[in-house]
Amino acid sequence: MDSLHTLFDTIGGVVWGPFVLIPLLLGTGLWLTIRLGGIQFRTLGRAMRHAFIDGSSDSDSTEGDISNYQALTTALAATVGVGNIVGVATAISIGGPGALFWIWVTGLVGMASKYTEAYLGVRFRTTDAKGEQAGGPQWYLKRGIPGTLGKVLAFLFAIFAVFASFGIGNLTQANAVATNMESAFGISPTATGVFMFVALGAVLLGGIQAIGKITSAFVPLMILLYILGGITVLIIDAAQIPAALGLIFTDAFTGTSAVGGFTGAAIIQVIQFGVARGIFSNESGMGSAAIAAAAAKTPHPARQGLVSMTQTFIDTIIVVTITGLVIVVSGVWDQGREHAGTMTADAFAAALPGTWGGTIVSISIIFFAFSTILGWSYYGERSLESLFGRVVTIPYRMFFTVVVFFGAVTEIDVVWSFSDLANGLMALPNLVGLLILSGLVARETRAYLKFDPKLSKPVEEVQEFVRSQHMDWK
Incomplete structure (x- = not known):
């Protein structure tokens, strides 16, 4: 097991190193930002309004399994997880406060990547044997890129996504729930495992419709709880915020000297762990959110792309920022890597009275982790269905539900290394595909936003526009 752990760490170090995934992630996001005319900056307000206020009218569309809001919350459920709390603390504990700056950069350019992959998820989706929408990189890479290359990229993504679903999407999250249930409320991991087994199985029986209903109900509440707790801490420590921001921006370009339990970080470490934890948190460029976007009821791919883009903003620019600032202003960031797991809780506890700080973080981790399992x-x-057909759906759900119990009652360090590696390997074929298909997305996006700049056209008019553009999509 130790040798396997070392192997995953070694390969992961190459994949997440300065010559493979980091330049590809940042370069793809920057390229898409340019090709799409800075879409994440000039349309964010409209996208937020459409996502949370007037986007329900899109449900009148005849195609799709869930509303675009439910698709957004399903994707948020999968991305707003332990990475927003422990992952950010890990990045700062290794790379220093400057890592938060590179998380922001990853999030900002990643919004263009998230828009593009969600657009393509809807644009090239198909209908499965049960009449439900199926889409994501495993489909748009194969259908959008002709020849062998598209098929190979789609196959690689699907394989890595299946492995990642059991790693970062199940075992690590279940363990986080069980650990925090035991530390916060004294509930044994076995009892937590049994409860998650039953709860997850009940939800998965209903498929994407049940997942969409559950996540649309509790995801906003869990995020709001954490944000309010974090804002309270920042208000209490408001005097420290200017110095903390100065430290973040300075260390982002100079590295961090050793202080306290912190061993110091070179600039390359700051960037590496900032970018790695950034994508670990918001999943922009990984292609995973496109799978949920493909199930949305929407009259045009651009509308769902814009809605999905807000997910990265909420995840990184809001939730991650609160975590990072709380850690830096509280001064606990220099405790050392071995304290990364409790660093956020320590930061909250330092400002809030009694045990409120630790309780808020523990409850947030529990909800964040379980929602990630659902997504x-x-x-x-x-992903598995794209390889073997609908016949694997029920066996996968059953096995996935069983695995969550074992994740709760066991702690396997190698799973974390494997999860980081699987996430990185997922992103590689998807990012190549985004670059190849960027011209199509840019061209069709410009045409749609010229036709409907306010995202307010009735569904019937949008459908007529789609026909006039001869777009072959469902």
């Missing part, structure tokens, strides 16, 4: 169960199922 990733759908991602893995759809």
Whole structure:
């Protein structure tokens, strides 16, 4: 097991190193930002309004399994997880406060990547044997890129996504729930495992419709709880915020000297762990959110692309920022890597009275982790289905539900290394595909936003526009 752990760490170090995934992630996001005319900056307000206020009218569309809001919350359920709390702390504990700056950069350019992959998820989706929408990189890479290359990229993505669903999407999250249930409320991991087994199985029986209903109900509440707790801490420590921001921006370009339990970080470490934890948190460029976007009821891919884009903004620019700032302003960031797992809780506890700080973080981790399990169960199922057909759906759900129990009662360090590696390997074929298909997305996006700049056209008019553009999509 130790040798396997070392192997995963070694390969992961190459994949996530300065010459493979980091330049590809940042370069793809920057390229898409340019090709799409800075879409994440000039349309964010409209996208947020459409996602949370007037986007329900899109449900009148005849195609799709869930509303675009439910698709957004399903994707948020999968991305707003332990990475937003422990992952950010890990990045800062290794790379220093400057890592938060590179998380922001990853998020900002990643919004263009998230828009593009969600657009393509809807644009090239298909209908499965049960009449449900199926889409994501495993479909748009194969259908959008002709020849062998597209098929190979789609196959690689699907394989890595299935493995990732059991790693970062199940075992690690289940362990996080069980650990925090035991530390916060004294509930044994076995009892937690049994409860998650039953709860997850009940939800998965209903498929994407049940997942969409559950996530649309509790995801906003869980995020709001954490945000309010974090804002309270920042208000209490408001005097420290200017110095903390100065430290973040300075260390982003100079590295961090050793202080306290912190061993110091070179600039390459700051960037590496900032970018790695950034994508670990918001999944922009990984292609996973496109699987949920493909199930949305929407009259045009651009509308769902814009809605999905807000997910990265919420995840990184809001939730991750609160975590990072709380850690830096509280001064606990220099405790050392071995304290990364409790660093966020320590930061909250330092400002809030009694045990409130630790309790808020523990409850947030529990909800964040369980919601991630729900979202990733759908991602893995759809990826496996693209390889073997609908026949694997029920066996996958059953096995996925069983695995969550074992994740709760066992702690396997190698799973974390494997999860990081699987996430990185997922992103590689998807990013190549985004670059190849960027011209199509840019051209069709410009045409749609010229036709409907306010995202307010009735569904019937949008459908007529689609016909006039001869777009072959469902």
